[in-house]
Amino acid sequence: MGKPRLPESLRQFVERQTTTTVADAWDGERKEHRSPYGSYWYRAVACTLLSGRVQARQDGTPNMTDVNRIAKEANFNQYLTERVGTFLVAADVLRFDLQNRYEAGRGLDAFWGHDDAKLPAIARQAVRRLVGSQTGHPFSYSRGLEDWGLIGLLSLFFTCFRGLALVESEVGQVLHDFTRLPRDDLVRAAHGLSLGMDSIDVAGWQKKLDARGRKALVAALYTAEWAYYAEHEETGWWFPSPTGLSMLGLGPPLPAPELATVLKAQPDLSVFAGAGLSRGTLVPLFRHATIKRIDQVYEFRLDHKRLAVSPAGSAPGEELREALRDLEPLPSPVADLLGTKSKVGGTVGIRWCSALVKPESAEVLAAIREHPQLKGYLEPGAPPGYLLIKSRSRPDNFVRRCQDLGFAVTAL
Numbered sequence: 001m002g003k004p005r006l007p008e009s010l011r012q013f014v015e016r017q018t019t020t021t022v023a024d025a026w027d028g029e030r031k032e033h034r035s036p037y038g039s040y041w042y043r044a045v046a047c048t049l050l051s052g053r054v055q056a057r058q059d060g061t062p063n064m065t066d067v068n069r070i071a072k073e074a075n076f077n078q079y080l081t082e083r084v085g086t087f088l089v090a091a092d093v094l095r096f097d098l099q100n101r102y103e104a105g106r107g108l109d110a111f112w113g114h115d116d117a118k119l120p121a122i123a124r125q126a127v128r129r130l131v132g133s134q135t136g137h138p139f140s141y142s143r144g145l146e147d148w149g150l151i152g153l154l155s156l157f158f159t160c161f162r163g164l165a166l167v168e169s170e171v172g173q174v175l176h177d178f179t180r181l182p183r184d185d186l187v188r189a190a191h192g193l194s195l196g197m198d199s200i201d202v203a204g205w206q207k208k209l210d211a212r213g214r215k216a217l218v219a220a221l222y223t224a225e226w227a228y229y230a231e232h233e234e235t236g237w238w239f240p241s242p243t244g245l246s247m248l249g250l251g252p253p254l255p256a257p258e259l260a261t262v263l264k265a266q267p268d269l270s271v272f273a274g275a276g277l278s279r280g281t282l283v284p285l286f287r288h289a290t291i292k293r294i295d296q297v298y299e300f301r302l303d304h305k306r307l308a309v310s311p312a313g314s315a316p317g318e319e320l321r322e323a324l325r326d327l328e329p330l331p332s333p334v335a336d337l338l339g340t341k342s343k344v345g346g347t348v349g350i351r352w353c354s355a356l357v358k359p360e361s362a363e364v365l366a367a368i369r370e371h372p373q374l375k376g377y378l379e380p381g382a383p384p385g386y387l388l389i390k391s392r393s394r395p396d397n398f399v400r401r402c403q404d405l406g407f408a409v410t411a412l
Contacts (some may be wrong), residue, residue, distance in 0.1 A: 003193075006160060007185035014160055016168050017174055025165040025230045025237035033242040037123070038114040038256030040275035044076070044286075044294045045084040046111070046112050047279070049094055049102040052404070054097035059133065060089040063100075068371070074291035085124075087223050090133075091126035099400060112279060114256040123247040124151050127220050127236035134216035135208060148204030150217075153179070154226075155248050156190050158240045165239035168229055172214030179205040260297050265324055267331040269302040284323040288316040322338050348402060349412040355395050357387040358412060373401055 071078035226244025245251030260274030289300035317338035382388035
């Protein structure tokens with residue numbers, strides 16, 4: 001059976017566009033394609049957000065002040081962290097609560113296990129949410145996603161341009177013009193290509209792909225890694241990625257990368273943990289240890305000072321000991337360190353009109369001044385026994401961080 005012929009209007013439309021073959025645009029070494037969703041860097045971002053060291057913005061994207069701090073610590077790309085974190089939230093792999101803290105989403109198990117049967121649905125809803133959040137459909141887990149046939153449009157568009165790359169600066173306009181082709185021809189093409197589309201909402205495509213919608217869609221495809229950009233002969237080219245084709249059922253499922261499962265604790269307080277280990281092992285290390293390197297094997301350094309500034313009421317030593325249980329007996333320096341008790345806790349009073357903070361004791365005052373998540377809010381010149389919040393900082397953010405760390409906060 002040969003490939004079904006496109007209606008004449010669609011065939012001529014494709015021929016009128018400036019294109020090159022994907023093989024020519026994407027020159028360079030060819031490797032076996034692996035799913036990025038199963039990579040060590042996606043897992044690292046998931047663990048970082050679940051660790052509590054990064055808070056969410058109001059739209060669920062990672063707070064870049066927190067991201068930059070960790071990226072500097074781990075020598076890791078902060079923009080990659082932002083992009084992957086945004087995708088994971090849109091895919092409901094992670095969620096954020098009213099206190100802007102990340103937690104497990106409905107898709108976390110399928111993501112972590114790289115479930116080929118469930119990943120396409122997770123990725124598709126991520127693309128729909130990413131587009132919707134930029135086109136007047138606020139992000140929400142409590143109501144259904146707006147359905148204007150986006151996935152069907154992408155399936156048809158990618159199929160018509162299979163093997164071809166478009167000039168990147170023209171992609172939005174080409175998408176727009178594609179939806180203005182005769183409706184009957186678009187419907188006939190979708191059915192003739194057996195794309196499995198129950199309904200074809202051409203009117204919805206046309207309504208949504210205004211200038212704002214086109215920009216949002218192209219950005220969403222990059223965020224989800226459904227499209228690639230490459231430069232060839234001084235031209236920037238855009239084309240569907242193997243990941244995008246796979247998630248739309250237009251290509252074979254991509255295998256997950258092979259991930260290391262090594263776990264070692266050294267007497268110098270270094271811990272090496274492979275990305276293939278369980279969340280229960282990795283998340284406590286991302287939460288309580290210094291992240292030295294993010295690679296196939298994550299490298300951490302246990303640190304007395306970091307354990308001492310853990311949230312009050314938590315038991316970082318016990319959590320880490322449980323994570324490292326398979327390594328018992330632990331090297332004596334590691335075992336001794338895990339007995340460190342948190343110095344964070346107590347009560348502080350805050351007078352909102354003056355942004356003055358009064359810790360209940362000198363110990364609590366010193367703990368706040370030294371804590372990496374709190375000291376940035378403070379400026380010098382406070383009266384004895386008080387702390388002064390910077391005029392450009394928001395006291396409510398300072399209060400929320402204090403509460404997250406276990407301080408009881410009262411109004412003066």
